Amino acid sequence: MSNEPKSAAPTTEGTLANIVSHAKEYGFVFQSSEIYDGLAAVYDYGPNGVELKNNLKQLWWKAMTQLHQNVVGIDAAIFMHPLTWKASGHVDGFSDPMIDNLDSKKRYRADVLLEDKAAEYEKNGELARAETLLAEMGRLLTSEDLAGVKQLILDEKIVCPVSKTGNWTDVRQFNLMFSTQVGAVAEDSSQIYLRPETAQGIFVNFLNVQKSARQKVPFGIAQIGKAFRNEIVARQFIFRMREFEQMEMQFFVRPGTEGEWYETWKATRRRWHEALGLPAAKLRFHDHDKLAHYAKAAVDIEFEFPFGFKEIEGIHSRSDFDLTQHQTLSRKKQQYFDADINPETGKAYGNYVPFVVETSVGADRLFLATLCQAYQEETITEGEGEQQQTKTRTLLRLHPALAPIKAAIFPLVKKDGMPEKATDIFNSLRHDFRVIMEERDAIGKRYTRQDLIGTPFCIVVDGQTLEDDTVTVRHRDSREQTRMPISELRAYIGEAVSFSRIFEQLEG
Ligand code: ATP
Numbered sequence: 001m002s003n004e005p006k007s008a009a010p011t012t013e014g015t016l017a018n019i020v021s022h023a024k025e026y027g028f029v030f031q032s033s034e035i036y037d038g039l040a041a042v043y044d045y046g047p048n049g050v051e052l053k054n055n056l057k058q059l060w061w062k063a064m065t066q067l068h069q070n071v072v073g074i075d076a077a078i079f080m081h082p083l084t085w086k087a088s089g090h091v092d093g094f095s096d097p098m099i100d101n102l103d104s105k106k107r108y109r110a111d112v113l114l115e116d117k118a119a120e121y122e123k124n125g126e127l128a129r130a131e132t133l134l135a136e137m138g139r140l141l142t143s144e145d146l147a148g149v150k151q152l153i154l155d156e157k158i159v160c161p162v163s164k165t166g167n168w169t170d171v172r173q174f175n176l177m178f179s180t181q182v183g184a185v186a187e188d189s190s191q192i193y194l195r196p197e198t199a200q201g202i203f204v205n206f207l208n209v210q211k212s213a214r215q216k217v218p219f220g221i222a223q224i225g226k227a228f229r230n231e232i233v234a235r236q237f238i239f240r241m242r243e244f245e246q247m248e249m250q251f252f253v254r255p256g257t258e259g260e261w262y263e264t265w266k267a268t269r270r271r272w273h274e275a276l277g278l279p280a281a282k283l284r285f286h287d288h289d290k291l292a293h294y295a296k297a298a299v300d301i302e303f304e305f306p307f308g309f310k311e312i313e314g315i316h317s318r319s320d321f322d323l324t325q326h327q328t329l330s331r332k333k334q335q336y337f338d339a340d341i342n343p344e345t346g347k348a349y350g351n352y353v354p355f356v357v358e359t360s361v362g363a364d365r366l367f368l369a370t371l372c373q374a375y376q377e378e379t380i381t382e383g384e385g386e387q388q389q390t391k392t393r394t395l396l397r398l399h400p401a402l403a404p405i406k407a408a409i410f411p412l413v414k415k416d417g418m419p420e421k422a423t424d425i426f427n428s429l430r431h432d433f434r435v436i437m438e439e440r441d442a443i444g445k446r447y448t449r450q451d452l453i454g455t456p457f458c459i460v461v462d463g464q465t466l467e468d469d470t471v472t473v474r475h476r477d478s479r480e481q482t483r484m485p486i487s488e489l490r491a492y493i494g495e496a497v498s499f500s501r502i503f504e505q506l507e508g
Pocket of ligand 1: 231311364
């Protein structure tokens with residue numbers, strides 16, 4: 001059975017505006033509280049969006065916990081003891097440098113203004129100039145020289161995109177954590193935070209997990225969950241949200257081996273993005289110019305969005321910073337006893353606080369990258385001879401394993417027993433896959449609807465089906481149709497939509 005395109009159709013990718021409106025129109029992403037004119041930087045996932053997002057999360061979860069015997073999962077609470085955030089450094093240091101334009105009254109992240117300027121240089125081929133600017137910014141931010149950051153913005157003649165003036169305030173630090181109160185009465189209440197990252201839920205459970213899951217270092221703990229940040233600049237759709245979801249894995253290693261593990265996870269995670277359909281040419285590594293307070297080394301995996309290369313995942317070598325901090329503030333030992341023999345001393349490695357290599361990917365940013373990559377407009381020719389016509393079709397070329405709906409079943413007409421046959425097929429597939437049945441409208445229109453949401457297969461029940469129990473299967477990408485017995489559908493679809501296809505590429 002061929003899955004080759006009939007002809008190489010000219011395709012174009014979408015602009016962000018196309019993608020945002022497609023996401024809304026076809027039930028992927030809605031603005032939160034839209035009837036009240038929305039809430040800035042908060043979004044809801046619609047019926048197709050939640051399926052795509054769940055598939056991405058499942059794929060990540062399985063790639064972590066199912067493919068690796070030494071990675072186990074947890075699901076920690078969003079609220080944590082307030083000292084957690086003191087220990088982690090978030091109370092004192094989790095802030096962004098912000099600057100206001102006095103004319104437009106708009107607030108910006110100073111580092112983002114400078115990064116945008118560097119991106120502009122890069123676009124114009126002035127790579128060295130871009131690099132120098134980023135390095136200088138990194139140096140100033142690391143030394144917390146905020147006056148220097150402002151001066152750099154002035155020297156670079158950066159103006160506010162709204163007022164077009166360079167009339168800036170000083171640069172100030174702005175803490176990104178949301179806080180709230182626990183306790184019924186004001187006097188007894190204490191301030192707690194909505195977690196700004198999921199990682200700390202993993203750190204505070206390090207020993208619980210190590211012991212209960214009988215894990216030996218090196219081992220990892222994976223978690224998917226919501227995180228909250230009061231982002232100053234909320235823009236670019238679901239790229240930067242105030243409530244978002246992270247998929248984080250902390251890998252605990254023997255001190256001294258973190259460099260190797262950092263390289264291993266860097267490569268593993270990049271392969272994973274490629275395996276699910278993000279092309280290698282649109283992915284790149286970007287070493288951090290400014291290291292976070294906990295980091296020994298850090299790199300971003302960036303994807304080329306319609307608005308440029310931007311971070312989708314961070315890989316961080318966090319040393320023993322977090323566990324040591326928790327040990328100090330909780331006064332509970334966070335040590336591991338390593339019984340393996342150190343060949344240099346002939347003795348067991350003994351007690352130590354493990355080092356950590358973290359992989360942290362945003363589910364929403366990954367969703368956006370996947371959607372941007374899948375969205376295509378192509379020019380196709382349909383019909384023969386005089387009937388031939390050229391038109392544009394929009395489709396989502398999602399990996400079948402990620403598609404919200406795996407197959408749509410269409411009775412060709414609403415009579416002659418075809419709907420009943422289609423219902424039988426639906427019932428025989430629904431235990432294994434998310435399938436739908438559609439009877440309304442002409443068949444072409446029904447194909448179009450499925451292309452728009454990325455359904456890889458459309459199964460058509462026609463007159464011949466009633467005679468020989470075969471159906472046509474129409475392929476989304478090639479529009480090719482193949483005839484096959486109903487009895488083979490389950491295996492055929494199962495093969496195409498299985499995560500195994502993706503996992504095989506990780507090993508290959
Ligand atoms: P940025 O520099 O873009 O603010 P970050 O370096 O602060 O991101 P991390 O703290 O490393 O991000 O978080 C890990 C991942 O979580 C990021 O790679 C991203 O995919 C996701 N993420 C972080 N902040 C947001 C946000 N505001 N909205 C959506 N996803 C986010």
